[in-house]
Amino acid sequence: MSRYSLEEQEQLASLKAFWSKYGSFILTVLILVFGAFALNNGWKWWQARQSTEAVVVYERLEAATxxxxxxLVGEIQKTLLEEHAGSPYAQRGALIAAKAFFDEGKLDEAKASLKWASEEATLDEYVATARLMLAGILIEQSEFDAAKAALSENYPGFEGLFHDRLGDLALAQKDAATARKEYELALSTIQADSPWKQVIERKISALPKLEAKQ
Structure with a gap:
C-alpha cells in the first residue's frame, strides 16, 4: 500500500513532470546565479585585497615624498600604477608624486604623472586637480595650446579654479581683457570663504598695469 494519499501521489506526479520538463533549465539558472554570486564575492575579495595592498604601496609613496x-618616489609610483591602476590610491598617488617631481624641478615626470591622472582617474576630484596642476606647468612652459586643452572641460565644484587658471593662461598670453573676464568669473563662482579668493583679487588688482600697456 502506498505511503501517500491519492492527492499526494497526484502532486508528486505533477512535480516529476515539472522537473522532467524544466529541471535542466532550472538547474542551469541556479548554477549561473550561484556561480555569479561566488564570482562576485571573489571579485569583492580580490578588490579588498588589492585595496589593502594598494594602501601599503601608497603609504610607502607618502613616506618617500x-x-x-x-x-624612490618614481619607483614606488611605477609599482602603484602598474599593479593597482584601478585603485583610488593610484589616482591620489599620481598627484602626490607629481607634486614631489615638481618640487624637485622634474617637470617632465610631473607632467607624465598628471597626464596619467587626468586620463585614467575615475574620480572627478582627482581628474580636475590633475588638469589644473598640469595646466599650471604648461603655462609656465609657454605650451599655451596644451594648457587650453587641459582646461577644456570643467567639473562641478571646480568652476572657479578653472576660470582662475584660464585667467592665468590669458595673462601669460598678454590678453589682459580675457584675463580680467576669467578672474571675475572665478570670483563669482568660487566659495566666499575660500582662501583662494584673496589670491584672485590680487591678480585683478594688478591687471591695470598690464592693461595700460595694451
Missing part, C-alpha cells in the same frame, strides 16, 4: 627621496 616626505623624505624627499625622489628616485
Amino acid at each position: 616626505r623624505e624627499g627621496n625622489i628616485e
Whole structure:
C-alpha cells in the first residue's frame, strides 16, 4: 500500500513532470546565479585585497615624498600604477608624486604623472586637480595650446579654479581683457570663504598695469 494519499501521489506526479520538463533549465539558472554570486564575492575579495595592498604601496609613496627621496618616489609610483591602476590610491598617488617631481624641478615626470591622472582617474576630484596642476606647468612652459586643452572641460565644484587658471593662461598670453573676464568669473563662482579668493583679487588688482600697456 502506498505511503501517500491519492492527492499526494497526484502532486508528486505533477512535480516529476515539472522537473522532467524544466529541471535542466532550472538547474542551469541556479548554477549561473550561484556561480555569479561566488564570482562576485571573489571579485569583492580580490578588490579588498588589492585595496589593502594598494594602501601599503601608497603609504610607502607618502613616506618617500616626505623624505624627499625622489628616485624612490618614481619607483614606488611605477609599482602603484602598474599593479593597482584601478585603485583610488593610484589616482591620489599620481598627484602626490607629481607634486614631489615638481618640487624637485622634474617637470617632465610631473607632467607624465598628471597626464596619467587626468586620463585614467575615475574620480572627478582627482581628474580636475590633475588638469589644473598640469595646466599650471604648461603655462609656465609657454605650451599655451596644451594648457587650453587641459582646461577644456570643467567639473562641478571646480568652476572657479578653472576660470582662475584660464585667467592665468590669458595673462601669460598678454590678453589682459580675457584675463580680467576669467578672474571675475572665478570670483563669482568660487566659495566666499575660500582662501583662494584673496589670491584672485590680487591678480585683478594688478591687471591695470598690464592693461595700460595694451
